[in-house]
Amino acid sequence: MILNLSDVLSEQHKTIEKDIPIEMEVFQSELGEFRILDKEPLAIRVEHVKGRELLITGKAKITVEIPCDRCLEPVETELVLDFTKDVDLSVPDGEQSEDLDETNYIDGYTLDAEQLIRNEVLIGWPTKILCSEDCKGICNVCGQNLNQGTCDCEDTSLDPRMSVIRDVFKNFKEV
Secondary structure, three states: OEEEOHHHHOOOOOOEEEEEOOOOOEEEEOOEEEEEEEEOOEEEEEEEEEOOEEEEEEEEEEEEEEEOOOOOOEEEEEEEEEEEEEEEOOOOHHHOOOOOOHHHOEEOOEEEHHHHHHHHHHHHOOOOOOOOOOOOOEOOOOOOEOOOOOOOOOOOOOOHHHHHHHHHHHHOOOO
16 A cells, blocks of 8 residues: 655645555565465554654554474464654665665655565564474475374484594593
8 A cells, every 4th residue: 555645744744644454465575475364454653753754653463374494384473563664755865874774665755555564574574483392393304294203214313424423422431
């Protein structure tokens, strides 16, 4: 959804407060595509600070289906989006510092709410997803989910290049 910022930036400096429905059904990133199972509307507030500076605040919750990092089973993960952005529109695009990201969701007098949501999901993306703390993962030979049962594969968990060190520990108990 596109928000028109002309009322906020005009002489009246009207504040925008809206609940914007999230239209995204699938979140796409370099990591892949992830289904969005549940989503609350984005409660956004855009207010004038001074000159061409805006204060943008927003809150929303989405539930995304992300595969477990060990066993690849889908895990429902709730992401809480709660952000405050200080945006200065008077600075030309080329002169903005690298830590500011408003150039890709604000274009002139419009704000792209979907792009803003996408940015916030990327910022809040969890670094590690596990279906449970004691997840056993998958067999690196046959791909069997070890949480659902064992496999008949040979235990190759030790690197054969480490066999010399393993022999040292077997032969010399003092080490």
